[in-house]
Amino acid sequence: MDLVVVSNRxxxxxxNEPMTGGLAAALLPVVEKSGAIxxxxxxxxxxxxxxxxxxxxxxxxxGALALLDLPAAHYGGYYEGFANSxxxxxxxxxxxxxxxxxxxxxxxxxxxAFMARxxxxxxxxxxxxxxxxxxxxxxxxxxxxxxxxNPLGFxxxxxxxxxxxxxxxxxxRDLVESMLAYDLIGFQTEDDCENFxxxxxxxxxxxxxxxxxxxxxxxxxxxxxxxxxDVDGFAAQAQxxxxxxxxxxxxxxxxxxxxxIGVDRVxxxxxxxxxxxxxxxLFDIQPSLKRSVSLLxxxxxxxxxxxxxxxxxxxxxxxxxxxxxxxxxxxxTPIRYLSKGFSQTVLAGFYxxxxxxxxxxxxxxxxxxxxxxxxxxxxxxxxxxxxxxFAGAANELDAALLVNPHDIDGMARTLAVALSMPSxxxxxRWEAMMTKLRAGTIHNWFAGFIDALEATRCSxxxxxxxxxxxxxxxxxxxxxxxxxMRDPVHFAPRPMAN
Ligand code: F6P
Numbered sequence: 001m002d003l004v005v006v007s008n009r010x011x012x013x014x015x016n017e018p019m020t021g022g023l024a025a026a027l028l029p030v031v032e033k034s035g036a037i038x039x040x041x042x043x044x045x046x047x048x049x050x051x052x053x054x055x056x057x058x059x060x061x062x063g064a065l066a067l068l069d070l071p072a073a074h075y076g077g078y079y080e081g082f083a084n085s086x087x088x089x090x091x092x093x094x095x096x097x098x099x100x101x102x103x104x105x106x107x108x109x110x111x112x113a114f115m116a117r118x119x120x121x122x123x124x125x126x127x128x129x130x131x132x133x134x135x136x137x138x139x140x141x142x143x144x145x146x147x148x149x150n151p152l153g154f155x156x157x158x159x160x161x162x163x164x165x166x167x168x169x170x171x172x173r174d175l176v177e178s179m180l181a182y183d184l185i186g187f188q189t190e191d192d193c194e195n196f197x198x199x200x201x202x203x204x205x206x207x208x209x210x211x212x213x214x215x216x217x218x219x220x221x222x223x224x225x226x227x228x229x230d231v232d233g234f235a236a237q238a239q240x241x242x243x244x245x246x247x248x249x250x251x252x253x254x255x256x257x258x259x260x261i262g263v264d265r266v267x268x269x270x271x272x273x274x275x276x277x278x279x280x281x282l283f284d285i286q287p288s289l290k291r292s293v294s295l296l297x298x299x300x301x302x303x304x305x306x307x308x309x310x311x312x313x314x315x316x317x318x319x320x321x322x323x324x325x326x327x328x329x330x331x332x333t334p335i336r337y338l339s340k341g342f343s344q345t346v347l348a349g350f351y352x353x354x355x356x357x358x359x360x361x362x363x364x365x366x367x368x369x370x371x372x373x374x375x376x377x378x379x380x381x382x383x384x385x386x387x388x389x390f391a392g393a394a395n396e397l398d399a400a401l402l403v404n405p406h407d408i409d410g411m412a413r414t415l416a417v418a419l420s421m422p423s424x425x426x427x428x429r430w431e432a433m434m435t436k437l438r439a440g441t442i443h444n445w446f447a448g449f450i451d452a453l454e455a456t457r458c459s460x461x462x463x464x465x466x467x468x469x470x471x472x473x474x475x476x477x478x479x480x481x482x483x484x485m486r487d488p489v490h491f492a493p494r495p496m497a498n
Contacts, residue, residue, distance in 0.1 A: 001151075003036035004122045006115065006139070007132035008079070009158070010040035010065060016174065022227075022368040023132060023157050025344060029230050030446040032061025036130075037122055039115075042067035045075045047222040049114065054121075068118050070111055079135075080305050086169050088132045089308075091158040092269040092363045095168040095277035095471050097308050105171050109138060116142035123148060128453055131182070133157045141178035144217060153453040155225065158365040160192040163199040166310050176204065180215040183456040186225040186449055188365045188392040195225050211293025225449050226396060228440040229371045234348060238376035238437075239295040241349030246342070249294070251353050257332075258419060260295045260386075261354035263347060263363075263369050265302035267314050271362045271388065271405040272299060273312075276319050276335060278360075278411035283327045291332045293419060296354065313339075349377035355383045356418045359391060360405040366392035370400070372431045382430035384418040386411070396440060396441060 011024035031038045042055040046069040057066045070078070081104030089097035108320030116139055119129065128151040131139050140152045155194075165173050176199060179185060187193040198215075200206045206213050211222050241247050260279075264270040279295050299316060303309045320337045327334045342350070351357060370393040372386060377383050385400035387393060394402055401418055403411045 001450075002124055002127045003034060004037050004119065004127055004129045004447060005038045005120075005132065006119065006129060006136060007030055007038070007040050008083075008135040009494075010038055010067065010147055012060075012065070022366070023352055026229065026368055026442055027132070029233060030442050031063065034446065035062035037066055039066045039068065039119065039122070042069050043199060044068075045072035047072050056120070061071045066122075068115070071114055074110040075105035076116075076305075076456055077101075077104040078111040080303065082108035083135045084272070084303050085308075087137075088158070088269075090166055090169045091134060091156075091161060093159070093161045094268060095165055097198060097268065099170050100170060105134055112136055112138045113142045113197055115139055116146055119143065120146060120148075123150065124135075125150075128450075129153070130155070130453065137175045138178040140181035141217075144181045146422060151453050151457055152176070152182045153184040153186070153449060154223075155186040155227075155371065155449060156178065156192070156365070157188065157227070159189070159195045159363055160187055160199075162195050163202055166199060167203065173203065176200070177215070177329065180213065180220050181217045182220055183218070184223045184449070184453045186452075187222070188224070188226055190224055192365075192392075193222055196222055219456075221452070223447055223452060225452075226392065226440055227366050227368070227445050228437065228442045229368055229374045229375060231371075231434070231437045234372055234375040237333050237345055238348035238352040241345050242352065244286065244346055245309045245347030246346045246351050247353060254353075257291070258293045258356075259354040260293065260356035260358050260419075261298075261373070262295065262358045262360075263350075264300070266299045266309060266316065267302055268312055269361055269363055271360045272297070272316055273319060274362075274405050274408060274411070275358060275360050276323060277408045278415060279335060281408050281412035282325045282415050285412055289416070290327060290334070291329060292332055294332070294336055295358065296336045296338070296350065298338050298340070298342060298347075300349075301339055348372070348376050349384075349403065352378060356413070356415065357383060357385045359385065359393070360388045360403060361391050362388070362405050364388070364391040364393075368393075370397055371437055374400075374430065377430055379427075379430070381423065382426050384421050384429070384474065385433070386414055386418050396436040397433050399429040408479045412415050 005027065007023060007027065009024045011028040022071050038060060043056060046053060049069055049071045053069045054067050055067045056066055082100065085318065086104065089095065115136065130153040130156055132402040134156060140154060142150060145481055187196065194271065197208045200208050200213055206215065213220050215224065262275060264272060266272065283290055301313060320335050324333055324335055351373045358369040359367055361367055370387050370391060374397065385397060387397055387400035387402055388405045389402045390405060401414050405415050
């Protein structure tokens with residue numbers, strides 16, 4: 001099988017470049033090894049694009065990276081518009097922030113259709129396509145329209161919300177019906193997968209049984225594939241990074257102070273305002289911690305052209321200035337706030353230098369920072385992870401200190417517990433989390449999805465799937481009324497294309 005991986009953002013194999021975003025950083029090591037072609041946006045736009053407008057095709061490990069210039073007329077409506085002002089807030093259950101226009105939706109569809117035409121260059125009888133994330137919900141349907149019969153997989157890195165929330169996007173029906181062009185649709189958590197199944201049943205009137213759903217496209221499987229990290233690779237990177245100049249400077253600056261660390265894109269889903277408030281509260285309830293603890297918050301600017309994001313950036317700057325002004329001393333800054341990105345190597349070293357990792361999103365698909373923080377720890381003296389129960393990672397990392405990111409007082413109290421946790425308990429929790437991380441690495445995730453994608457074209461039952469894949473178990477039930485009924489199409493797997 002010749003695998004083609006498609007995502008909006010891609011990563012390049014330069015360990016010292018700042019990384020934006022979990023998806024690209026997570027995929028890089030596995031795509032490199034797999035020999036796949038990774039297709040994505042070049043980050044540039046052009047007026048006269050053609051389907052052959054690949055800016056660059058360069059080698060990437062055993063495979064290749066193919067970067068595409070996107071159509072200038074539609075890029076804004078696609079990326080800042082529909083993808084990040086309608087879908088992103090909806091997928092993170094922030095219906096209050098949904099901004100949508102017909103023009104933006106049109107642009108989203110145009111860019112998806114454009115990508116579909118561009119992908120034809122890599123369409124061979126032996127090709128299978130694996131499409132990533134909410135930027136390309138309708139790409140599979142566009143590819144089918146162009147006659148592609150090859151296996152098409154899709155993985156959603158964000159949460160999938162409840163049906164009433166996604167219904168806040170006016171084009172929800174169109175989007176989900178298009179998604180059924182994918183043979184395999186993967187989610188981060190059981191909750192996401194169940195929400196999707198419920199949508200199919202109630203809004204589209206489709207029957208979902210054993211994770212299988214039939215539509216006019218054929219049969220799609222929906223299943224859960226929690227994304228992981230390269231645990232041992234990241235741990236080794238963290239150990240090596242101790243001697244990196246930036247990491248040494250950080251350690252030298254501490255003068256015996258303990259460090260908590262947060263690393264996030266500036267995004268309202270990340271719970272940054274509540275996190276800073278929790279530290280504010282911590283210094284109120286435990287003034288003895290002043291001068292002995294600080295938070296290093298790396299807040300990488302993101303999607304700055306969107307009002308909700310630029311407003312948040314302003315709000316955070318004001319809030320940090322206020323907290324530092326009230327609690328700070330001439331020789332101590334409670335919140336070290338950095339508006340920039342760092343390379344994976346430097347971040348790995350920073351995580352290892354911090355006694356507490358603070359990952360408190362309001363809602364997150366997985367959150368790989370949580371996993372990276374754990375993997376980076378010194379096994380003899382590991383730090384403590386304080387983790388939102390609303391991050392997908394909380395399903396596996398239940399040995400972290402789990403918090404409700406809306407409960408400022410509760411978070412402040414938990415931070416105090418984390419800072420005073422004895423080493424035996426820290427080691428016990430860390431070992432439990434490492435066991436989970438090792439059971440679900442990025443390598444397992446990648447291989448598990450590909451195996452399941454191949455299996456969708458053979459008449460295998462769920463029992464033949466690899467153990468990392470957990471097909472959704474839904475009770476079989478009658479087709480629900482209320483949603484729009486479709487002509488029933490029976491399960492007839494499409495033949496494997498050579
Ligand atoms: O699924 C969400 C995601 O793709 C993450 O993997 C990544 O953190 C983020 O979105 C990147 O967003 P952008 O490409 O807009 O910076």
